[in-house]
Amino acid sequence: MLEEVGTTTEGDLVINVGPQHPATHGVLHLVITLNGETIKKVEPHLGFIHRSIEKMCESLTYRQFIYVTSRMDYLSSHINNHACALCVEKGLQVEIPPRAQVIRVLMDELTRIASHELWWGAMAMDLGAFTPFFHAFREREGINDIMEETCGARLTMNYMVPGGVMQDLHPNFQKKVKEFLQLYKRKIHEYDELVTGNIIFQNRMKGIGYLSPEDAVSYGCSGPTARGSGVSSDIRKLYPYEIYDKLEFDEVLENGGDSFARYMIRIREMQQSVRIIEQLIDNIPEGDFQAKTKAVLKLPKGEFYTRVETARGELGVYIVSEGGTTPYRIKFRSPGFSNLSVLDHIARGSKLGDLVAMMGTLDLVIPDIDR
Amino acid sequence: MWSFSHIANEIHEWLSKTFNPTLTLIIEMVIAGVAVIGLFAALGLVLVIMERKVSAWIQIRLGPNRVGSKGMLQSLADTLKLLVKEGLTPNGADKIMFNLAPFIAMIVAMLLMAPIAFAKDFQLWDLNIGVLYVSAVSSIMVISILMAGWSSNNKYSLMGAMRSGAQIVSYELSAGLSILSIVVLTGSLQVSDIIHSQANGWWIFKGHIPAWIAFVTFIIAVTAETNRAPFDLAEAESELTAGFHTEYSGMKFALFFLAEYVNVFIVCAIGATLFLGGWMPFHIGNWTAFNHVMDYIPSSVWFFGKTFFLIFVIMWFRWTFPRLRIDQLLNLEWKYLLPISMINLLLVTAMAILGWHF
Amino acid sequence: MQNEELKAKITELLSAATFEEGGEWLNINVEPADWLPLAQQLRNDTSLYFDYLFCLTCIDWKTHLTMVYHLSSTKHRHNIVIKSKLDRNKPEIQTVSQVWKTAEFHEREVYEMFGVNFLNHPDLRLLILPDGWEGKNPLRKDFEDPINMIKL
Numbered sequence: 001m002l003e004e005v006g007t008t009t010e011g012d013l014v015i016n017v018g019p020q021h022p023a024t025h026g027v028l029h030l031v032i033t034l035n036g037e038t039i040k041k042v043e044p045h046l047g048f049i050h051r052s053i054e055k056m057c058e059s060l061t062y063r064q065f066i067y068v069t070s071r072m073d074y075l076s077s078h079i080n081n082h083a084c085a086l087c088v089e090k091g092l093q094v095e096i097p098p099r100a101q102v103i104r105v106l107m108d109e110l111t112r113i114a115s116h117e118l119w120w121g122a123m124a125m126d127l128g129a130f131t132p133f134f135h136a137f138r139e140r141e142g143i144n145d146i147m148e149e150t151c152g153a154r155l156t157m158n159y160m161v162p163g164g165v166m167q168d169l170h171p172n173f174q175k176k177v178k179e180f181l182q183l184y185k186r187k188i189h190e191y192d193e194l195v196t197g198n199i200i201f202q203n204r205m206k207g208i209g210y211l212s213p214e215d216a217v218s219y220g221c222s223g224p225t226a227r228g229s230g231v232s233s234d235i236r237k238l239y240p241y242e243i244y245d246k247l248e249f250d251e252v253l254e255n256g257g258d259s260f261a262r263y264m265i266r267i268r269e270m271q272q273s274v275r276i277i278e279q280l281i282d283n284i285p286e287g288d289f290q291a292k293t294k295a296v297l298k299l300p301k302g303e304f305y306t307r308v309e310t311a312r313g314e315l316g317v318y319i320v321s322e323g324g325t326t327p328y329r330i331k332f333r334s335p336g337f338s339n340l341s342v343l344d345h346i347a348r349g350s351k352l353g354d355l356v357a358m359m360g361t362l363d364l365v366i367p368d369i370d371r
Numbered sequence: 372m373w374s375f376s377h378i379a380n381e382i383h384e385w386l387s388k389t390f391n392p393t394l395t396l397i398i399e400m401v402i403a404g405v406a407v408i409g410l411f412a413a414l415g416l417v418l419v420i421m422e423r424k425v426s427a428w429i430q431i432r433l434g435p436n437r438v439g440s441k442g443m444l445q446s447l448a449d450t451l452k453l454l455v456k457e458g459l460t461p462n463g464a465d466k467i468m469f470n471l472a473p474f475i476a477m478i479v480a481m482l483l484m485a486p487i488a489f490a491k492d493f494q495l496w497d498l499n500i501g502v503l504y505v506s507a508v509s510s511i512m513v514i515s516i517l518m519a520g521w522s523s524n525n526k527y528s529l530m531g532a533m534r535s536g537a538q539i540v541s542y543e544l545s546a547g548l549s550i551l552s553i554v555v556l557t558g559s560l561q562v563s564d565i566i567h568s569q570a571n572g573w574w575i576f577k578g579h580i581p582a583w584i585a586f587v588t589f590i591i592a593v594t595a596e597t598n599r600a601p602f603d604l605a606e607a608e609s610e611l612t613a614g615f616h617t618e619y620s621g622m623k624f625a626l627f628f629l630a631e632y633v634n635v636f637i638v639c640a641i642g643a644t645l646f647l648g649g650w651m652p653f654h655i656g657n658w659t660a661f662n663h664v665m666d667y668i669p670s671s672v673w674f675f676g677k678t679f680f681l682i683f684v685i686m687w688f689r690w691t692f693p694r695l696r697i698d699q700l701l702n703l704e705w706k707y708l709l710p711i712s713m714i715n716l717l718l719v720t721a722m723a724i725l726g727w728h729f
Numbered sequence: 730m731q732n733e734e735l736k737a738k739i740t741e742l743l744s745a746a747t748f749e750e751g752g753e754w755l756n757i758n759v760e761p762a763d764w765l766p767l768a769q770q771l772r773n774d775t776s777l778y779f780d781y782l783f784c785l786t787c788i789d790w791k792t793h794l795t796m797v798y799h800l801s802s803t804k805h806r807h808n809i810v811i812k813s814k815l816d817r818n819k820p821e822i823q824t825v826s827q828v829w830k831t832a833e834f835h836e837r838e839v840y841e842m843f844g845v846n847f848l849n850h851p852d853l854r855l856l857i858l859p860d861g862w863e864g865k866n867p868l869r870k871d872f873e874d875p876i877n878m879i880k881l
Contacts (some may be wrong), residue, residue, distance in 0.1 A: 002561050014524045022614060037530075037697055047857035055868055071806040090753075128600055128694025134430035192692065196817060201603055201693045217780050217803050220831030231803060238806065288879040304797055305784070305799065316784050318797070333799075351532075353696040357388060 010042055017355075019048050024367030026136040030343075030355075035322025037351045042344045050370040051191040057330045062088045062162060062297040065327065070156035073368035077116040077310040078107050078147075081160035087306040087317040088162040091299035097288040100164030101242045103163060106280050107147075107159065108176070113184075115311035116266045116273075123263070123360035124195050126341060127204055132195050139187060140179040147175065162297060164290030177281050181274060186230040188271070196267065205260035209346040209358040212257060218361055219345065220338035224269065225362055228262035230255040249276050252321040259354075298325055312336055312363050336368035375493035375671055396409050403478055403495055405558045407484050407505040411477070412450075414636050415629035419446040421679075422632070429690040435582035450625065458621035461524060463600055468522035473619065473626035480633040480643035482508050486562050487640050490650050490671035494563065501562035505641055512634065514607060515540040516598075519627070520615040531614025534697055535605030539596055542703040546592035548712040549585040552719040555708040556582075579727070581718045588712045594640035594685055596701070597631060598615045602700060634722065639681035643674065647681075650674040735809060742770050749798060749812075754799075756810045761796075764813055765823035771800065771809075772828050778802045779809065782825070785835035787843040789869045794820050794843060807813060842868035853858040 013036075018029040027048035033041040053072060057065040057275040066084040070077035082104055089096060096104075121136030144154040149170040151157040159166050170176075195201050211221070216229040226233040236244040252268040254261035299321035307316050313335030320329040339362045347355050382402070385659035386395045420435070420443060427434025435442030460469055465673055486501035488494040498504060520532020555559055556578055559566045566573075574582050606614030616627045643649060650670035654662045694705065721727075732755045736748055743763055749756035755772055759767055766858040784799035798811040815822060826833035826846040836847045837856040844866040855862060866872060 013526060013530075015530075045856075047859060050857050054866060057607060105471055124693060129690075129692060130426070131430050131690050134432060138431060147877075197694070198693065200695055200699075204693060214780075215830070218830045220782060220829070220835075222783075233803075301777065305753060307783075314783060318784060318799075320788055329788045331784065331786040333786075337834060337838075338831050341831060346832075351696055353604070353607065353610050353694070358503065358632065 005265075013350065018045075025364065028340075028364065028369070032352070032355070036353060037353075039347050039350055039352060039355055042347045042355065044340055044343065046340075046370055048370065049367055052345075053371045054328045054330055057327055059326060061325050062299060062327070065208065065330070066160055066162075067156075067158045069332070070158055071195075071367060072334060072371055073310055073312060073315070073324075073336065073365050074155055075118055075365055076111050076157065078111040078151075078157045078159060079308060079310040080315060081158065082108060082316045083306055083308040083310075083315050085160040085162050086308065087304050087319050088297065089300065090306060091302070091304045091319065091321060092162060092293065092297060094163050094291050096164055096242075096291055096294060098243075098285045099287040100291070101223070101286050102170060102280050103165050103289060104160070104178070105242050105244065105247070106277060106284075107151075107157070107165075109276045110143050110146060111157075112311045113270050114140050114274045116270050119266060119360075120191065120195070121362075122304075123357075123363075124201075125172060126356045126360040127201065128174050129195065129201075130227045132191070135187070135190060139180075139184055142176075142183060143318065146180060149173065149176065153190060161290065163293040164288070166290075168289045169284070174232055174281055174284070177277065181281075184274065191267065196263075202260065204354075204357055205263055205361075207255075208259045208350060208354050209262075209361065210257050211342060211346050215345060216257075217340070220340040221310050221313070221342055222335050222338065223309065223311070223340045223343070223363075224252075224262055224265040225313060227252060228254050228265050229257040233314065235307050235314055239307055241306070247276055249281055251271075259357055259361040296325055298323065299327075310335060312365065312368065313339060333367045334371060336365055337371075340364055340369050373667060375490040379493060392421070392707065398678065406483050407495070410484065411481055411633055415632050416446045416450065416638060418632040419449070419628075421682070422689075425574070425683060425697070426690045429687070450518050453625040454697045456621035458623045459618075461618050463524040464618065465522035465524070469618075470623070472502065472519035472665075473516045473524065473623045473630070474520065477510065479508060479511045479515065480630045483634070483637045484492060488635065488644065488649050488706045489674055493671070497561060497563045500560045501549055502560045502565070502641075506543070506550060509540070509570045509637075510543055510636070512596075512630075515630075516615050517526055523567055523615070523618040525618050527611040527613070527617045528615050529605070531605045531611045531617070534607075535598060535615060536701060537697070538598070538602065538604060541593045541701060542595040542602075542637035542708075543703060545588050545708040545712045546596060548709070548716050549589040550645060552581065552585040552712075552716050553578075555716070555723050558723075562644060562649075565642060566651055569648040569651050571654065573646065573651065573653075574617055575646045578719070579722070581722060582646065583713050584711065584715045585719065586642070588708055588715070589646070590641055590681070590684065591708065592704075593642065594688060595704070597634045597685075599631075599635065599636055599685055600689040601694050603689075603694060604700060606698055607694055618628065635682055636678065639685065640674070640678045640682050643677035647677045648673075649677075660699070731807075735777075735807065737826075738774075739767075739771075739809075739832060742774070743767050752810070754808045754810050756812060758814070761813050761822040763809070764796075765825065765828075767811075768798075768828045769824045778804045779798050780804070780829075782829035782831055782835075785832055785839065787839045787845055787868075789817075789843060791817075791870055793817050794845060796822055796839070796845065798825075820845040822838060822846075823846060823848050824853075842866060844869070 013034045015032050015034060017032055019027040029045040031043045031045060039297050048237050051070050056068055061076060066081050069084050070082040072080050117136040117140040121133035124132035147157055148154045150173055151159040211229045213229045216226045216231050228255055232251060232253060237251045249272045252272060254265050301323040302321055304319045305316060307314055315335055316333030318331040319327045322328040347358055361366050386398055426436045435445035437446040438448045460466055483505060485496040485502055486498060516535045517532050520528040553574055556574060557565045559565060575586055598605045616624055617625060650673050652665040652668060652673055654665060735755055739746055739757060745760060745763060771777050775802060779800040779802050781801040781803050784796060786797050788795045788797060794815040794817055796813045796815060801808045813822060822845060824836055831869045836850055839845050840847060840853055841855045841858045846856050
């Protein structure tokens with residue numbers, strides 16, 4: 001790698017952004033070739049926190065491996081768990097009780113809001129505004145507290161088990177969620193006042209990092225990154241799981257394809273999540289929170305694939321079973337990995353400062369990319 | 372009456388009585404030097420804690436609250452920490468330039484203290500080209516940043532320094548032009564003259580809209596000149612880790628850090644002097660009683676009050692705005708601010724000739 | 730398009746393809762040599778239009794390796810799975826990174842994890858693993874690392 005670092009024969013400057021760099025939010029290493037301030041090439045180097053979760057899961061049982069996946073995309077760990085639980089249930093062909101389904105969806109959406117909040121704060125920080133980060137965390141704390149009460153953890157919830165959820169909701173859950181929604185609705189306009197409407201912010205975002213719909217699909221982008229280019233890709237709408245087909249919410253689409261479109265998608269998605277939570281919070285059905293499953297789970301021989309929508313895009317879980325108690329091979333199709341691959345494409349020709357903004361709008365979570 | 376000028380005169384008289392004139396001058400110079408260094412240190416401490424408290428207030432958190440009462444000694448503790456830290460010089464760096472750069476930054480900041488009138492008749496050096504001196508000396512700042520960036524032998528530093536060079540050189544222009552508009556109104560470059568011309572009203576009120584335009588331009592330009600957000604591209608930490616002072620540590624870093632804050636103080640003091648009447652109290656036309664009450668407030672309180680208000684405004688910018696991009700930054704200066712301030716200067720000149728101001 | 734129609738259409742394109750049903754999606758087994766031409770047709774045929782490669786991976790079956798491509802169409806919303814058996818000792822297959830750009834990164838991942846050699850790949854280097862891991866292929870079943878691996 002050494003010969004890549006320095007100046008090239010054409011006099012371009014090669015700089016390393018990362019692995020320890022304030023803009024990479026983790027240990028992503030980008031080797032950037034610059035001509036003055038203009039980017040000629042971005043080359044990601046991954047693997048600084050690769051733990052080979054896929055290999056690890058091969059030696060864990062179907063109950064155990066779910067908890068490792070919390071550490072993939074730690075900001076939407078609940079949704080990761082959900083995807084794995086769904087995949088195991090698909091193999092076991094278990095019917096999940098309605099109460100568990102509603103709880104799962106509620107938690108998913110709360111996780112999505114929390115993840116987008118963090119993204120919002122971190123992205124504003126990339127652009128040099130520090131204050132939004134703290135304002136975002138004020139709301140995010142509310143969600144973390146709710147999670148802590150019910151799941152026992154704030155970040156890696158590990159609340160999912162094949163067949164339902166681990167324990168019943170905390171008695172305070174409904175009250176707390178309603179309080180949070182109230183707070184959130186009171187504060188959401190501050191986001192627009194502080195960041196979205198800011199003229200500097202808009203100039204930094206509009207027309208930057210254009211991603212055409214064709215490229216978005218070809219690069220395998222999903223989630224807000226694809227929807228910012230007008231590609232309909234919400235798994236909750238296209239391939240509904242749990243009770244998403246019975247819920248009223250819109251798939252948020254923007255046609256700009258630039259950083260600002262991707263930004264607006266996430267801001268509007270938070271409101272859709274609030275809508276979903278509002279529909280469900282007073283209608284949690286009574287009943288079991290877990291289906292009866294055997295103590296030792298064995299999946300039949302075959303291949304099982306589930307797709308869910310995490311806060312970053314489409315997460316695929318591909319389990320190949322040989323009929324044993326552990327998966328023979330497991331593959332996580334992580335949204336961040338594909339979304340990162342588009343960075344070089346959209347960053348070429350723009351300024352160094354814009355790269356940071358683009359990385360912000362792609363919402364990269366490094367453990368999700370490295371796995 | 373107790374005042375800075377009174378104390379200064381007492382000291383001067385006592386020294387004149389006791390020593391011969393040469394020795395008096397030397398002792399007075401030493402006192403002035405010590406005072407400037409003391410003020411430099413004190414300002415650094417006060418402004419750092421102020422920035423941290425202001426940012427904490429904006430960011431709905433508490434800020435430093437452990438060292439001293441309500442964390443007021445935090446910056447002192449930080450300074451102590453920085454003093455005892457090792458000042459590393461990177462192996463590939465140009466040693467002399469690398470070590471010299473922070474001192475140049477500090478010297479510039481100290482030199483700029485000279486023409487500032489801190490209170491009524493209390494000024495180190497009331498030279499007849501005071502305002503010109505300030506603009507001239509403050510441009511030396513860019514040399515220290517370029518030196519630091521170049522000699523660090525670090526690509527982040529170099530890019531930060533180059534950005535900073537482009538930025539400071541461009542924004543000098545509109546800062547200079549907006550200063551010039553007040554000089555046109557006053558007809559003098561001397562700081563004391565400018566302040567005395569505002570005895571019957573500050574220029575921001577007397578100068579109508581052109582003075583406001585000049586004031587706003589001035590605030591934007593000096594925010595950029597002091598490398599503060601939203602114009603902190605030279606040290607844009609999300610892009611360049613720390614820009615030109617990436618390689619600095621310990622006291623050498625602290626000198627840059629303090630110089631930045633002292634520069635903020637100085638530009639705000641200049642702004643307060645030019646547009647808000649310096650130490651002049653707030654007077655309204657013929658309201659004699661009101662004006663008398665205002666006169667009772669010491670002139671130093673007026674000066675520091677105005678200055679710190681402007682500092683607060685600049686801090687407020689920093690903690691609310693995202694950063695500009697380098698081309699947007701230069702566009703703002705060359706396509707908007709510079710033409711505006713040039714036309715504004717014409718307006719002000721016309722106003723001064725025709726006597727349209729109060 | 731339903732599975733039956735897809736089957737008919739793909740048989741038309743490649744008569745050597747064999748099908749496997751029972752799973753969620755239609756599985757199609759192809760020979761490595763047939764893959765690239767088929768991929769181009771799958772991508773460009775207007776009635777198929779598989780423009781979204783959402784998962785690309787490999788499975789080590791101890792006797793052979795199997796490449797697995799999950800394809801979807803954003804226009805018609807149908808999905809298929811393509812599988813291709815590779816020789817374990819000399820795994821080679823044509824790259825599809827010019828058909829679906831996302832394959833470039835995914836193939837690099839499979840290259841380092843399984844040692845599959847993607848022919849004509851524009852930039853086949855290690856992506857995740859650090860330098861010096863060439864040819865070690867950690868996701869293969871027989872991979873042993875006595876220092877870093879913890880046996881459960």
